[in-house]
Amino acid sequence: MxxxxxxxxxxxxxxxxxxxxxxxxxxxxxxxxxxxxxxxxxxxxxxxxxxxxxxxxxxxxxxxxxxxxxxxxxxxxxxxxxxxxxxxxxxxxxxxxxxxxxxxxxxxxxxxxxxxxxxxxxxxxxxxxxxxxxxxxxxxxxxxxxxxxxxxxxxxxxxxxxxxxxxxxxxxxxxxxxxxxxxxxxxxxxxxxxxxxxxxxxxxxxxxxxxVVLASRIVRGIVRPVRALRRAMGDLSDGHLDVVVPGTEAGDELGDMARALDALKQVAVTAVRSGSGLDQVGSPIMMIDGDGVVFHANQAITAMFASVSAEISRSVPGFEPGRLIGTPIDRFPVAAGGEHRGGPLSRILLGGAEVRLDLGGRTFLLVPHPVAGRHGQPLGTVVEWNDRTDELRIEGEISGMVAAAVRGDLSARIPLAGKAGFFLTTSEGINRLAETVSGVSEDLADALGCLAAGDLTRRIGTDYDGVFQRLGNDFNATADTLADVVGRISAGSRDLAERTEQQVSSLRRTTATMEGLTGTVRANVRTSVRVEEAAVAAHGSADKGAGVAEDAVDAMRRIEESSSHIGDIVSMIDEIAFQTNLLALNAAVEAARAGDAGRGFAVVATEVRTLAQRSAAAPKDIKRLIHTSGEEVHDGVVLVRAAGSALTDITASVGKVADLIGVIARATSKQAEGLDEVGVAIASMDAMAQQNAALVEESSTAAESLESQARELTSLISFFTLTAEAA
Structure with missing residues (x-):
């Protein structure tokens, strides 16, 4: 001060x-x-x-x-x-x-x-x-x-x-x-x-x-306006916001000061209005400066702290609700294991983060709102205190009730004692919802119990609203559909019994025909064994032919590689010839320069001689590769001959296979005669089987539909625990 x-x-x-x-x-x-x-x-x-x-x-x-x-x-x-x-x-x-x-x-x-x-x-x-x-x-x-x-x-x-x-x-x-x-x-x-x-x-x-005269007048011209401005500032500091700032019409520096003071007065009026507005706001609000010291607290927060001062004093020793101004906000402790790891409360709030405080058994949520001046300079932070103690208690009661409902226990209710306003309205609504769900669940449980006992006449007659009414209607429709399907299944079963008797008679005739067919099939089996042996022999010959073919392919590949080397050697000969020409040209230039330049000519001549040697070696390589290619080609010819011999053996084996196939064909003709009689019997059986299949399909579809609807109803009510009487 x-x-x-x-x-x-x-x-x-x-x-x-x-x-x-x-x-x-x-x-x-x-x-x-x-x-x-x-x-x-x-x-x-x-x-x-x-x-x-x-x-x-x-x-x-x-x-x-x-x-x-x-x-x-x-x-x-x-x-x-x-x-x-x-x-x-x-x-x-x-x-x-x-x-x-x-x-x-x-x-x-x-x-x-x-x-x-x-x-x-x-x-x-x-x-x-x-x-x-x-x-x-x-x-x-x-x-x-x-x-x-x-x-x-x-x-x-x-x-x-x-x-x-x-x-x-x-x-x-x-x-x-x-x-x-x-x-x-x-x-x-x-x-x-x-x-x-x-x-x-x-x-x-x-x-x-x-x-001196002029200075005296200047002094009076300065002192008088300054004194008037001083009186105006004194009135402003005393809270007289209706004061009229003198000298604002002057065009000198004192006029600038007066106009600045008048603007400051307007800012002060706005600040007082804002402060008064904050005092009248119902939310508990305080303002802290850049050092985390409280410089304003409205009436709501003072009243709130006064009502819970005993609880807060357990966490903040010496806490006095009426002396918040000038109190460092860091006096309120932050939980060491919380989200902010026990950091100073002022630093957390000035950083713009919300903070949850647990003070003497009460829970507060602090929401910071930074305040800046006209030019962006920080003026402080408005901290809104929200007492969430009752809210969290009711939240816990609701969570417990919901957890019980998830387990199927719909008997739990939220106590209404000590609640008012929004919390009372919310609790009453949740209780009504629980009662409605419990009634619907009990009706469904009774109806499904009758359905499980085979009683398809039970229906849900209670009138509900919305989705609960639709659930009752769907159950009644399911029961109606199930009764109709069961009736249709009974009629189809009787028709299926009659058709089955006719099918038994046809099957007896089919049995006699099949005995003759069995002998023919046995002969075909013996013939098939000989065909298999011939096929094995043909397969061996084919394997030999495949091996020969692979050898021929490999030989041809080696020929191709040799040809590739020949191409490389030819390319090298071309390059050597080109370099020889260049060196020859250089040698000519060196020779033309005369004088001691003959040494350079000797160097060039040496290079030309070296390239000539390489050019001589290249044709030798070409000759050797050509000889090798000839040998490879000869080997390829031999292999091709071997492949021809193998193919001859394969041809003989194929002839034997053809003979066996003739035998199989004759046996097959006899089988055809027996199969004609089997076809007549099978045609009769097929007609009756088709009729039986249609009936079975209808029965299966109805059963699957019934099973699906039953599973759906069971899943809807399986997690609810009904009262002992309803059960």
């Missing part, structure tokens, strides 16, 4: 207005500092400009002295005349109205001073300014050290008596031992600086004043 209430500013913090004011003050101070730094740089710039100007002017004066010195060196005038001309020229020079040049020597003595001619010719080594600086000695030292340079000292302005700070630039002319110098008064630079600083300060004061 935050240490401060919502939207309350900590004591150590500053408001936005104070921070902006501090920022403006810092900016003013910074601007003043920048202005001061600028003025300082301005003074330094003015001083440097004057220094540069003085140095340049002294350089000009030094150039005048050098000019006259050069004239004297060339002999254009004497040294004294040149010095006098140079002094007079510099004595009359002025700049900036009052500034002048002077010359002293290295003694130092004053050579020329336009404003203090009384100093000319005097020794100035002891002359000091009010600060004690031997200025002319410093001039000489500066020239001796670097040939030129600046020297600070105090000197009265022209027309004045009070010494003021002055900065002079001196440069020595070594041929004459002179030091040419001029200086600027610092108070002149300060006067210019003060004038510029006054102007700058005035402009800066005006700008600062305008900036």
């Amino acid at each position: 935050s240490p401060h209430p919502p939207f309350a500013r900590p004591h150590s913090g500053a408001s936005i207005g104070a921070r902006l004011t501090i920022l403006i003050v810092i900016m003013v101070i910074g601007a003043a500092g920048i202005a001061g730094f600028g003025l300082r740089e301005l003074r330094l710039t003015l001083l440097h400009d004057r220094q540069d100007k003085t140095r340049n002017l002294v350089e000009v004066a030094h150039g005048v002295v050098e000019r006259f010195g050069a004239i004297a060196e060339r002999g254009g005038m004497s040294r004294e005349a040149a010095q006098t001309a140079a002094l007079e020229t510099l004595r009359g020079l002025r700049y900036d109205g009052k500034e002048y040049f002077w010359i002293n020597d290295m003694a130092p003595r004053m050579v020329m001073h336009p404003l203090r001619p009384d100093l000319e010719g005097q020794d100035l080594s002891t002359t000091r300014d009010p600060a004690g600086t031997p200025l002319f000695v410093e001039f000489v030292r500066t020239v001796e050290a670097g040939g030129a340079g600046f020297v600070d000292y105090l000197w009265p302005q022209p027309g004045g008596t009070d010494p003021v700070p002055k900065l002079s630039y001196v440069k020595g002319y070594q041929p004459w031992g002179w030091v040419v110098g001029s200086g600027i008064y610092i108070d002149d630079v300060d006067a210019i600086f003060i004038r510029q600083a006054t102007i700058t300060a005035g402009i800066a004061a005006v700008i600062f004043t305008l900036a």
